[in-house]
Amino acid sequence: xxxxxxxxxxxxxxxxxxxxxxxxxxxxxxxxxxxxxxxxxxxxxxxxxxxxxxxxxxxxxxxxxxxxxxxxxxxxxxxxxxxxxxxxxxxxxxxxxxxxxxxxxxxxxxxxxxxxxxxxxxxxxxxxxxxxxxxxxxxxxxxxxxxxxxxxxxxxxxxxxxxxxxxxxxxxxxxxxxxxxxxxxxxxxxxxxxxxxxxxxxxxxxxxxxxxxxxxxxxxxxxxxxxxxxxxxxxxxxxxxxxxxxxxxxxxxxxxxxxxxxxxxxxxxxxxxxxxxxxxxxxxxxxxxxxxxxxxxxxxxxxxxxxxxxxxxxxxxxxxxxxxxxxxxxxxxxxxxxxxxxxxxxxxxxxxxxxxxxxxxxxxxxxxxxxxxxxxxxxxxxxxxxxxxxxxxxxxxxxxxxxxxxxxxxxxxxxxxxxxxxxxxxxxxxxxxxxxxxxxxxxxxxxxxxxxxxxxxxxxxxxxxxxxxxxxxxxxx
Amino acid sequence: xxxxxxxxxxxxxxxxxxxxxxxxxxxxxxxxxxxxxxxxxxxxxxxxxxxxxxxxxxxxxxxxxxxxxxxxxxxxxxxxxxxxxxxxxxxxxxxxxxxxxxxxxxxxxxxxxxxxxxxxxxxxxxxxxxxxxxxxxxxxxxxxxxxxxxxxxxxxxxxxxxxxxxxxxxxxxxxxxxxxxxxxxxxxxxxxxxxxxxxxxxxxxxxxxxxxxxxxxxxxxxxxxxxxxxxxxxxxxxxxxxxxxxxxxxxxxxxxxxxxxxxxxxxxxxxxxxxxxxxxxxxxxxxxxxxxxxxxxxxxxxxxxxxxxxxxxxxxxxxxxxxxxxxxxxxxxxxxxxxxxxxxxxxxxxxxxxxxxxxxxxxxxxxxxxxxxxxxxxxxxxxxxxxxxxxxxxxxxxxxxxxxxx
Ligand SMILES: Cc1cc2nc3c(=O)[nH]c(=O)nc-3n(C[C@H](O)[C@H](O)[C@H](O)COP(=O)(O)OP(=O)(O)OC[C@H]3O[C@@H](n4cnc5c(N)ncnc54)[C@H](O)[C@@H]3O)c2cc1C
Numbered sequence: 001x002x003x004x005x006x007x008x009x010x011x012x013x014x015x016x017x018x019x020x021x022x023x024x025x026x027x028x029x030x031x032x033x034x035x036x037x038x039x040x041x042x043x044x045x046x047x048x049x050x051x052x053x054x055x056x057x058x059x060x061x062x063x064x065x066x067x068x069x070x071x072x073x074x075x076x077x078x079x080x081x082x083x084x085x086x087x088x089x090x091x092x093x094x095x096x097x098x099x100x101x102x103x104x105x106x107x108x109x110x111x112x113x114x115x116x117x118x119x120x121x122x123x124x125x126x127x128x129x130x131x132x133x134x135x136x137x138x139x140x141x142x143x144x145x146x147x148x149x150x151x152x153x154x155x156x157x158x159x160x161x162x163x164x165x166x167x168x169x170x171x172x173x174x175x176x177x178x179x180x181x182x183x184x185x186x187x188x189x190x191x192x193x194x195x196x197x198x199x200x201x202x203x204x205x206x207x208x209x210x211x212x213x214x215x216x217x218x219x220x221x222x223x224x225x226x227x228x229x230x231x232x233x234x235x236x237x238x239x240x241x242x243x244x245x246x247x248x249x250x251x252x253x254x255x256x257x258x259x260x261x262x263x264x265x266x267x268x269x270x271x272x273x274x275x276x277x278x279x280x281x282x283x284x285x286x287x288x289x290x291x292x293x294x295x296x297x298x299x300x301x302x303x304x305x306x307x308x309x310x311x312x313x314x315x316x317x318x319x320x321x322x323x324x325x326x327x328x329x330x331x332x333x334x335x336x337x338x339x340x341x342x343x344x345x346x347x348x349x350x351x352x353x354x355x356x357x358x359x360x361x362x363x364x365x366x367x368x369x370x371x372x373x374x375x376x377x378x379x380x381x382x383x384x385x386x387x388x389x390x391x392x393x394x395x396x397x398x399x400x401x402x403x404x405x406x407x408x409x410x411x412x413x414x415x416x417x418x419x420x421x422x423x424x425x426x427x428x429x430x431x432x433x434x435x436x437x438x439x440x441x442x443x444x445x446x447x448x449x450x451x452x453x454x455x456x457x458x459x460x461x462x463x464x465x466x467x468x469x470x471x472x473x474x475x476x477x
Numbered sequence: 478x479x480x481x482x483x484x485x486x487x488x489x490x491x492x493x494x495x496x497x498x499x500x501x502x503x504x505x506x507x508x509x510x511x512x513x514x515x516x517x518x519x520x521x522x523x524x525x526x527x528x529x530x531x532x533x534x535x536x537x538x539x540x541x542x543x544x545x546x547x548x549x550x551x552x553x554x555x556x557x558x559x560x561x562x563x564x565x566x567x568x569x570x571x572x573x574x575x576x577x578x579x580x581x582x583x584x585x586x587x588x589x590x591x592x593x594x595x596x597x598x599x600x601x602x603x604x605x606x607x608x609x610x611x612x613x614x615x616x617x618x619x620x621x622x623x624x625x626x627x628x629x630x631x632x633x634x635x636x637x638x639x640x641x642x643x644x645x646x647x648x649x650x651x652x653x654x655x656x657x658x659x660x661x662x663x664x665x666x667x668x669x670x671x672x673x674x675x676x677x678x679x680x681x682x683x684x685x686x687x688x689x690x691x692x693x694x695x696x697x698x699x700x701x702x703x704x705x706x707x708x709x710x711x712x713x714x715x716x717x718x719x720x721x722x723x724x725x726x727x728x729x730x731x732x733x734x735x736x737x738x739x740x741x742x743x744x745x746x747x748x749x750x751x752x753x754x755x756x757x758x759x760x761x762x763x764x765x766x767x768x769x770x771x772x773x774x775x776x777x778x779x780x781x782x783x784x785x786x787x788x789x790x791x792x793x794x795x796x797x798x799x800x801x802x803x804x805x806x807x808x809x810x811x812x813x814x815x816x817x818x819x820x821x822x823x824x825x826x827x828x829x830x831x832x833x834x835x836x837x838x839x840x841x842x843x844x845x846x847x848x849x850x851x852x853x854x855x856x857x858x859x860x861x862x863x864x865x866x867x868x869x870x871x872x873x874x875x876x877x878x879x880x881x882x883x
Contacts, residue, residue: 117682117782118806140688162631173629175638176606191856196780198806199592199603201833201851202879203647203861207605207638211631231688255539257562257659300728355627358540387628388540427629435632442632447621451634453867457860469633 055096072188083214085154091432144171162211230295239286277342278335354418389427495618506645508584547586568595592642610654616869661723693721773818779832
């Protein structure tokens, strides 16, 4: 956070800023090109606010054709391009460089087609994640991937990061819920992939593009799966005297053949902060809390929760509580979904996103505690327990440079631990700038070289989100 | 018969490919070889098989994850999973029997290389959606990995998806890691008899719009239905429309009743019990209705509600019969003998509706003179060609199997 290495900006581009901006204004109407200092400030960072850099300009096109014209122009003039949705990336995925323009798709948020019979929605990608569900919910449908940032983040960003959410245990992440898209490549070519059919033809370009962190092209439209919601859903809370017991209980539930829609875990510090914020009635006298949600009819929910309570017994849960009303369920989820915000009210935090094999949970939690203690930092743990995706929040003081540096090193050690036990650096937030230098802990140089060749397939001049994902030393000229 | 190379482990496999790459001599890539006759015929002197790369290397039932070397027979994996009441939820179709091979030959690597998914795809996703990690040897002879053994992983590009469905043209997978899921306690199937294609697909799509988690949605023309159901169930020849429910026993009664209630407009329901339902969907999985002839067969993928339109447009010009899966979105279309297996018509119709068609079964001369895989738009073709070059610059892995020159 303190010491982000950057590439030497392209002096040619910086020197001709005024001319280049005039050129962009010839392509789009003036108010779609943000060049003044105040205007640009809105684009200098994303949700990893420790890094900031003003771009040359930001452009906000309204059609795919405009995007195509802008990219062609940028390619001709060697201007780097940073794709941006809502800028909620937690890994610096939308961080600009000085010689780049930010291309924001937030003005492209129209719904193009809703098709309940084929269970698809075709939208422009600037629509918010919740926007899709809001449109189809009156008919009992929803768009499944539900990042906690869903009120703000866009489908574009979700596609960029292959985002997940609490309910992905049952419904999968972004890549499992997209059938087609329209992408504009750096040379302005508009390529359509897939459609309403359930598998796209040929190579799985769709699968490659989703999760490519804005490095392949600008995705302007997508056809996503919408699903019929269950008759009902209800969460239950279970407290435990140790994280170990909670972890073992998760394994036992899954091993029994029940796949709840969500299993979320919080440790004691997280429980206290979230309870303070949401008044959800979380038990405060426990070391770990699970939120387990199941779906179905009233009777099915009763029966599943009954089965789960039985499975949990040997792990001595404290205060099992089943939500009794819609309002109570909402409060329970509000506590979880606003966890980052709630913690943000009491401290700066650095959010980790490693995934681990579930069986390693107890030892990993102990070791995370030890690592943080060594750096003299507090940590709150929140995670998607069903799929092993951890979110340790390392608390620090952003105004203390020494502490910032400690937090960064501490975070890197936590992620290295995740890789060491068989997991990965990032389960849903992406690599961005934040984790790019750690990539060699998980991958060999050969692995990364093949990935970089694929980058070159889509973007031969490396103009799109250039400084992200790969260690700089591997591709710097 | 070509020369068959059988490396015993990943590093031998890498050496074989590296040598081919250096000498620019192409290799046919196969597992057990049961799908050798899918795709454009290869004129290649040597084949490399993964069949000695065998064995489950990791299985954690409580974490829903299993890894196996690519040449492990699918049936071994299914047997290991069954011991823990688990399964590959995407229900891989077995193309072997309809291609004139034995049942149950496929290796797990090939299941992912061909992205083979069955009826449950509409509910749980396809093979590619269950692939968590791979190790593979690229056409350069380099060993790479992507993904891992955890459920959620966005570290680096998603090469698991990129390589799934590439039919051995980008790399040879050496090990695959997949998500596994619990086997439902029981299943039940509701049948409607005698619906037209259009009405049947309407019923199937409506069923998927209910909250009852329908996990199989098929519609078969009479000639096919007869092969999956005995005369006790299907008294007279008629088309059959099938809806599968799977769940805990206690849920099934409730869900079957509610589902039938919501579909009363489509007529009387015949119910298949657990055993009968299992047999029926096993027939769908092995495509057993396609095994009694060697007429050309197309696999057509389209928006579900366009399925019946595609078939009705084709029926006007071609002698054909169809089985629909995925609520109409997947069509197995058998055509009578014509000069081009109906390719011109199939592709003309799809150019109007959208979707794509693969000529899954046809004799070698047809497969070498036609586009077996659906022709690509120029934009997709350019990316496809460059992607192939990035993995396999000398073009040594299954060259031309999917597309001429790629
Ligand atoms: C409080 C909070 C909670 C969060 N919770 C979750 C969570 O539960 N799960 C989760 O997965 N993430 C979560 N995130 C992270 C973040 O919200 C996601 O990564 C989200 O998908 C980013 O969307 P965005 O619209 O803000 O995209 P941005 O931040 O603007 O961009 C994200 C990436 O996508 C690329 N991109 C943007 N638009 C395009 C386009 N049109 N074409 C191609 N590439 C593009 C960008 O270049 C960038 O690399 C959370 C973030 C916050 C702040």
